[in-house]
Amino acid sequence: MERTRRRIPEATVARLPVYLRTLLELQADQTVTISSERLAEMAGVNAAKVRKDLSYLGSYGTRGVGYDVEYLLFQMSRELGLTNDWQVVIVGVGNLGAALANYGGFGERGFPVGALVDADRAKVGSLVGGHRIHHLDDLDQLVADRAIAIGVIATPAIGAQEVADRLVAAGITSILNFAPTVVSVPSEVSIRKVDLALELQILSFYRQRDAAGEGLKVEDDLVALRPAGSVN
Amino acid sequence: MERTRRRIPEATVARLPVYLRTLLELQADQTVTISSERLAEMAGVNAAKVRKDLSYLGSYGTRGVGYDVEYLLFQMSRELGLTNDWQVVIVGVGNLGAALANYGGFGERGFPVGALVDADRAKVGSLVGGHRIHHLDDLDQLVADRAIAIGVIATPAIGAQEVADRLVAAGITSILNFAPTVVSVPSEVSIRKVDLALELQILSFYRQRDAAGEGLKVEDDLVALRPAGSVN
DNA sequence: TCCTGTGAATGTCTTCACAGCC
DNA sequence: GGCTGTGAAGACATTCACAGGA
Numbered sequence: 001m002e003r004t005r006r007r008i009p010e011a012t013v014a015r016l017p018v019y020l021r022t023l024l025e026l027q028a029d030q031t032v033t034i035s036s037e038r039l040a041e042m043a044g045v046n047a048a049k050v051r052k053d054l055s056y057l058g059s060y061g062t063r064g065v066g067y068d069v070e071y072l073l074f075q076m077s078r079e080l081g082l083t084n085d086w087q088v089v090i091v092g093v094g095n096l097g098a099a100l101a102n103y104g105g106f107g108e109r110g111f112p113v114g115a116l117v118d119a120d121r122a123k124v125g126s127l128v129g130g131h132r133i134h135h136l137d138d139l140d141q142l143v144a145d146r147a148i149a150i151g152v153i154a155t156p157a158i159g160a161q162e163v164a165d166r167l168v169a170a171g172i173t174s175i176l177n178f179a180p181t182v183v184s185v186p187s188e189v190s191i192r193k194v195d196l197a198l199e200l201q202i203l204s205f206y207r208q209r210d211a212a213g214e215g216l217k218v219e220d221d222l223v224a225l226r227p228a229g230s231v232n
Numbered sequence: 233m234e235r236t237r238r239r240i241p242e243a244t245v246a247r248l249p250v251y252l253r254t255l256l257e258l259q260a261d262q263t264v265t266i267s268s269e270r271l272a273e274m275a276g277v278n279a280a281k282v283r284k285d286l287s288y289l290g291s292y293g294t295r296g297v298g299y300d301v302e303y304l305l306f307q308m309s310r311e312l313g314l315t316n317d318w319q320v321v322i323v324g325v326g327n328l329g330a331a332l333a334n335y336g337g338f339g340e341r342g343f344p345v346g347a348l349v350d351a352d353r354a355k356v357g358s359l360v361g362g363h364r365i366h367h368l369d370d371l372d373q374l375v376a377d378r379a380i381a382i383g384v385i386a387t388p389a390i391g392a393q394e395v396a397d398r399l400v401a402a403g404i405t406s407i408l409n410f411a412p413t414v415v416s417v418p419s420e421v422s423i424r425k426v427d428l429a430l431e432l433q434i435l436s437f438y439r440q441r442d443a444a445g446e447g448l449k450v451e452d453d454l455v456a457l458r459p460a461g462s463v464n
Numbered sequence: 465t466c467c468t469g470t471g472a473a474t475g476t477c478t479t480c481a482c483a484g485c486c
Numbered sequence: 487g488g489c490t491g492t493g494a495a496g497a498c499a500t501t502c503a504c505a506g507g508a
Contacts, residue, residue, distance in 0.1 A: 011499060015435040021412060035467065037305025044414040047467095048501055055469055064466045064508045074424060080433055081440025088432070099331030100428070107414065109429040110436075150435055173442070174435040176428075180337065182276040190438045192431050196332070196408075197341040199424050200320070201249040201407040203296055203382060204342075206422045210405070243477060267489065279489095280479055288489055295490045296486040 008079075012053045016080055018043050019053070023073045035066040087114030087148040089172075091163045092155030093123055093133050096178055100154060101129035111150065115142045119159065136166065143170040150174040157181035164191070240288045240311075247285055248312055250275050255305045267298040319346030319380040321404075323395050324387030325355055325365050328410055332386060333361035343382065347374045351391065368398065375402040382406045389413035396423070 022042045026034055036054070040047040054060065054067065057079055061067045071137065077083055088111050090097050100106065101113055116128060119136045126133055134142060151167035153160050153175065160179035167175055168189055175191040177183050180198070185191050254274045258266055268286070272279040278377065286292065286299065289311055293299045311316055320343050322329050332338065333345055348360060351368045358365055366374060383399035385392050385407065392411035399407055400421055407423040409415050412430070417423050 008322065009499070013437050014434060017427075017430040018414070019324070021430075022414075037467085042414065044416070046501075048503095049499090051468060052470080052500080059469070062508065063468045063506075066467070077482050079437070079440070081436040081443075082433065086432075086439075087434060091353060095331045095334040097328045102327045103428075105429055106432070109433070111429065111432045123280060126235075127272065149439065150432060174439050176431050176435060182250070184276070188442075190435050190442075192435060193444065194426055194428065194431060196426065197337055197343065198249040198253075198336075199408050200318075200338070200343045200382060201314065201341070202246055202251070203422050203424060204313040204318060205245050205311070207318075207381065207406050208311070209418075210422075211313075212421075241477070269489085278479075280481095281477090283490060284478080284492075293490050294486065295484070296488045298489065301507070 004215060005029075006056060008056045012056055015043070015045065015049075015053055018045075018075050019050070020073070020082075023069055023076065026069045027073060031069055033062075033066040033068055035153045036061070039067070047129065082110050085110050085112055086150055086174075087112060087146055088150045088152055089115040089139070089142060089146075089167075090152045090154055091117045091136065091139075091167070092153065092159070092179075093128055094116045094154065094156075097154035098128050098150075100152065101131055103117075103129075112198060114146045114148045117142065119155075136163070139166055140170045143167075143172060148172070150176065153177045153179050153183070155179055238288060242417075244285045244288055247277065247281075248275075248308060251282070251285070252305070252308050252312065252314075255308065256300055258301045259305060263301055265294075265298040266301055266304075271299070314342050317342050317344055318382055318406075319344060319378055320382045320384055321345075321347040321349060321371070321374060321380045321399075322384045322386055323349045323368065323371075323399070324385065324391070324411075326362055326386065326388075327352045327375070329384075329386035330360050332384065333363055335361075346378045346380045349374065351404070357445075361458070368395070371398055372402045375404060384407065385409045385415070387410050387411055413451075 010045050019039065022039060030090050036047045036050040040050045042095060045048065054072070057075055060072055060075055067137060079153070090100055090113060093101065093116050097116070101116055106113060113129065113131055116131045116133045117136050117139055118124065118133050121135060123133050124135045151172040155163055157179045160177060160183050164175060164177070164183045166186055168185055173189050175185065177191060177193045180195050183191060235442050251271065254271060268279045268282040272282045273388045275282065289307055291464055292304055312344070320338060322332055322345060325333065325348050325368070329348070333348055338345060345361065345363055348363045348365045349368050349371055350356065350365050353367060355365050383404040383406070385395050387395055389411045392409060392413050392415050396407060396415045396417055400417055407417065408422060409423060409425045412427050415423060
């Protein structure tokens, strides 16, 4: 377990992939060293933040010079656990699941699709993005045989919790949930969610907010139907 | 502009849609009132947080009783600007764009697809999810004619900045970016990003981290190629 | 001189704990 | 008695500002 290292804050962890992507661009451009200032600009954050974030990985910069692109890339990939690929199983091959299966971006960035699974037997056997669809009941077997590390839930909300339970039962400890619902997992399992409509609703809030002062008065004549007894 | 209301923290805004979704479920179940405790459980957060979040909207609860589901739903929809639908234009009809166009979830939750646009003339004219694909050059016209409020960037990274610039030029002030790259917009424009591989990389970090102590030693014999002069 | 690495200051978010109202 | 609404405390995150090494 080597020497105990400073714990990396969650907010920093969420930015590391952005730096990684930026560093890959710099590497492609043959750039040898990069200052925190310029890296910050490219990554869309501020320079002090970049320096603090990178300092959690270790002192990998050189004062008066900057960071060595190759070396920082290496260290960051290691820290993110990206020195080898992680097989992904996509559960639910509807519109979204199929798009993810066809989307090359996962494999390119170290997360090849290792299996497709669906609860609908009518879909089992067909090919999507070069992968055959298996039945949900075969999940345990697939996870074990293909050394699958991450589960992606792309089912409707209604099935998501059961799928999560099955993924956990199959030994998966990393889950990405696209279903628009809260999914509970044991504390040793990591789960992250992506909810597309939720993002649009957040945008809607700010649009609404910004329109408020502009005479545009979107909802002006709405009369609230207050329930009795909640007048504060 | 009515009375000046307390500014709602960003972290709270991001949770409002989750409460909204939960309240819709409660409404479907005919539940009349709900306590912060139970709402918290359903939304996957803690009760004090729910109460504080809801208090930013106003004092809509009743002590000793809880919150009236219908009334809270109404107030929250209003605050989120969801009392009417917002048309969305999807730019880039590849795998992801097409999946989004076919995905009914947007329209269901108040964001109907108003137009599809692509830079590839070979795609122009064909139908995806019942919508005809137009050329990117017609963006201004489409946005104006169809009262489109939100732009979704579903292009490869390389084209994303130009698309964002065009959306802004067409008068769009809310953008959701799926392209894995940093996109800059003027400060009056709201932009949010969804990066699928980035989420997987974050999961990878925690997997890596948790594996460290378990004798599993994933990357043990890697020798770093340190650049000269960066030994601290 | 330049740019990193980091304490200290500031700002934001979460959680506690309880007064106040139903 | 039960549950909200909110000050206050505490945790976390960002930004400042500068010492110190290259």
